Amino acid sequence: MKEISFKGKVVVITGAASGIGLKTSQEFVRLGATVIMCDVNEVSLQKESSGLGSAAVAKAGDVRDFGYALSVAAEAERMGGADYLVACAGGYEARCCKSMVPFYEQPVEVIDWGLDVNLKGPVYFSRALMPQMVAKRSGVIILLGSVTGFEGDGVGAMYGTAKSGLFNFVKGLAMAGAPHGVRAVCITPGPVLTRADMSLMPTLMGRAAETREIVDVIFFMCSDNASFITGTNHIVDGGRLCMYQKTY
Numbered sequence: 333m334k335e336i337s338f339k340g341k342v343v344v345i346t347g348a349a350s351g352i353g354l355k356t357s358q359e360f361v362r363l364g365a366t367v368i369m370c371d372v373n374e375v376s377l378q379k380e381s382s383g384l385g386s387a388a389v390a391k392a393g394d395v396r397d398f399g400y401a402l403s404v405a406a407e408a409e410r411m412g413g414a415d416y417l418v419a420c421a422g423g424y425e426a427r428c429c430k431s432m433v434p435f436y437e438q439p440v441e442v443i444d445w446g447l448d449v450n451l452k453g454p455v456y457f458s459r460a461l462m463p464q465m466v467a468k469r470s471g472v473i474i475l476l477g478s479v480t481g482f483e484g485d486g487v488g489a490m491y492g493t494a495k496s497g498l499f500n501f502v503k504g505l506a507m508a509g510a511p512h513g514v515r516a517v518c519i520t521p522g523p524v525l526t527r528a529d530m531s532l533m534p535t536l537m538g539r540a541a542e543t544r545e546i547v548d549v550i551f552f553m554c555s556d557n558a559s560f561i562t563g564t565n566h567i568v569d570g571g572r573l574c575m576y577q578k579t580y
């Protein structure tokens with residue numbers, strides 16, 4: 333196992349003000365990287381990034397806006413170009429937009445939010461940052477899927493739809509990136525304790541993941557220990573998806 337160090341690396345993390353994105357930002361700084369922390373929640377972003385000192389730069393904005401992705405890419409370019417993108421910004425539209433009704437009653441704004449944040453956001457940031465990785469002939473793009481991308485959901489139907497889109501998008505990224513030394517990996521969690529109520533989601537292991545258990549996989553995938561892994565989706569769900577396979 334190679335020692336993991338990210339000294340001198342430039343990392344862009346979306347959804348960095350909270351949960352998996354925040355813990356990933358903190359760990360990258362601890363391991364020597366400079367991190368551009370991106371999030372629409374400006375207040376939390378400022379608070380969390382200032383706690384990380386000069387190795388963290390806060391860039392507030394909405395991942396649904398391609399202009400925002402380009403402005404983050406310009407900032408990364410000034411730092412020497414992005415080495416890693418970790419696209420964490422996302423959420424279950426029914427909860428985030430406070431619209432817990434069946435899909436057939438969802439306002440189109442909620443439907444758009446679910447698709448745009450969870451699918452277009454990672455697409456826009458990959459499109460904006462990948463040229464820098466291609467120019468450097470190295471880099472890793474990490475997408476965050478969800479087991480809902482396999483299971484479906486009748487209320488927040490766009491969440492799973494968008495996440496399953498990422499299972500395919502990661503392949504396209506890998507195909508475009510492989511000739512230039514750029515890898516892409518999708519990590520697909522089951523329930524993660526970024527919110528206490530995630531402990532209610534069943535898994536074979538009888539618990540939800542600690543945030544660290546997802547972040548550790550992100551770091552493995554970014555490191556040279558994963559140098560032959562690209563274009564694949566990695567389920568980290570405590571066995572949740574197995575629970576539905578045995579029907580007798």
Ligand SMILES: NC(=O)c1ccc[n+]([C@@H]2O[C@H](COP(=O)([O-])OP(=O)(O)OC[C@H]3O[C@@H](n4cnc5c(N)ncnc54)[C@H](O)[C@@H]3O)[C@@H](O)[C@H]2O)c1
Nearest residue numbers: 347350351352371372373394395420421422478523524526
């Ligand atoms: N927590 C879980 O149980 C779980 C399970 C499976 C997948 N995931 C995925 O992991 C990723 C991170 O989840 P988390 O639990 O850390 O979530 P979180 O809610 O703690 O953090 C998500 C962050 O994204 C930001 N965000 C939301 N919309 C945005 C937008 N339009 N532009 C910019 N930033 C925006 C939020 O402000 C928030 O800080 C998400 O993509 C989520 O779908 C989480």
